[in-house]
Amino acid sequence: MKLGLNLSFAIKRWLGGDAMAHIVKNEIGCDIVQFTWDLVDPWWPAEQRDPIAREYAAAFRRAGITIESTFGGLASYTYNHFLAPTPELRALGKEHLKRAIDMTSEMGVRAAGMPFGSFSAADALDPVRRETIYKDAIGAYLDLTHHAKARGLDTLYIEPVPLATEFPSSAPDALRLMKDLNAHSAIPVRLMVDWGHALFTPLFGDKADMDYWMEICGDYIGAFHIQQSDGLLDRHWNFTRDGVITPDRLAEFWRRHRLSSQTYFMEIIYPFEETDEHVLADMKAAVALLRQAA
Template identity: 20%
Template sequence: MSLPTLGVALPLDGLRLHRSWIIESQRDLEIQDFFWAEVLNGDWAPLAEGIRKELDGYQGRLGIHGPFWGFTIASLDPDVRALVSRRMDQGLDVCAALGATQMVIHSPYTTWDYNNLDYNPGARAKVVERTHDTLAAAVRRAEDMGVTLVIENIEDCDPADRVALARSFDSPAVRVSIDTGHAHYAHVSTGAPPVDFYVTAAGDMLHHVHLQDSDGYADRHWNPGEGSIVWPQVFRTLATLTSNPRLILEVRNKDLVRAGADHLIGLGLAV
């Protein structure tokens, strides 16, 4: 079995820095310039043009991190849900401009939800209902565009909740993402299962992974090897899937992202 090829999440400056490394292996790439409201509400065309220029010769799988700051996709406030729907549409505008085929969005499930959804009658179904209200138009548009929305775990304690939410859309345009550092935080600090269990729960609904390490106390976004995630077990579990998820290094220090890649490559887990 061939080893998976690592991808990377970068803003334009990081893309410029690591461009040759990305293009020589046609690594999966996630652009991270377009989750800020100030960018989406402004004239982002020159930024998109700058990214397109750097992608000359690139033939890998391209995605973006969609907007997420300041809201949940299952807000109780209908006015907020309308705003979030607009943000999703703006993110898809960026996908169209760049030719991206994937957009990362954030899970609505919180630690509070884990302890309270089943205590409050009907609350679990209401989260799904509100998420559908928020994302319905975006999902239809994503289907037409050939874009997949991947829902990333944030505080999720039960990895099955997000998978069930994605399945509820019954659409090829909605799948699941795992952030390894978020999962490890939830495992150590809130009693969630370990990272590989998140992979197992997602199964072939998993189309995207953020690879980052942590001590389990905070969302560190360290390079793999700097924290306490058991990477061989994570990759053994990933190897059981047929969905070929994009394995995206998402670390805080973009200048040193290749050190994290080198650690995983040195363990014989990826190339």
């Protein structure tokens, strides 16, 4: 298995490129990461933001760590972005991704992504409104594929999410979005499928199945987020805990579908109150379990 770390485990803890690179490379022993926007906010003024982002990227390069992509984190996920109820909010969602693309380019990273967005409670129940907003969102996102290409990026990622008020949540919705975007996009748009989202049984029932996701939209899946979950909530637990997504299950899926280029990014989110010592020990233990299964 090709294993990487989403840096969500480190937020509010190991700040700065050298400190983070030491934890990733020397303590946990990984050399592929996905940089979370929770470490550097795309909305910060570019004059202050970009030197900080470049410092992380330079430190990672010195340590022999590859940043494969940057990705929205907890803060970014808070907002409705491309599917917000008003044109003004949707324009801010577009600007959010535009600034993240600019920051990613400054870091010398070739891919960026985030969830597409979420409808308001009222719009989610109105099929006409949903379709109107969706079509507007497609146009806005396509504009950004041209901006991303101009800034040197070669891929944008969208993460399906486990709420019916968001889009896409289901595999058929993800396939529709990929076809609608890639028919006219300046660069490829791919899915970043989170195992914990795809196996969310309260929403998907018997379709909470990663093989089903591969059958429906596997051609568009560029990478995965992996986490431990009970299938009942979006847990983002580590693999040191019991759950439905075991290291052996991940390894068997990888072999059976003959995956090679996609990365399994561990997206582990700890309570902020957890000690740094526990987080580091738990991450090291989980990586050992995954490598043993592989």
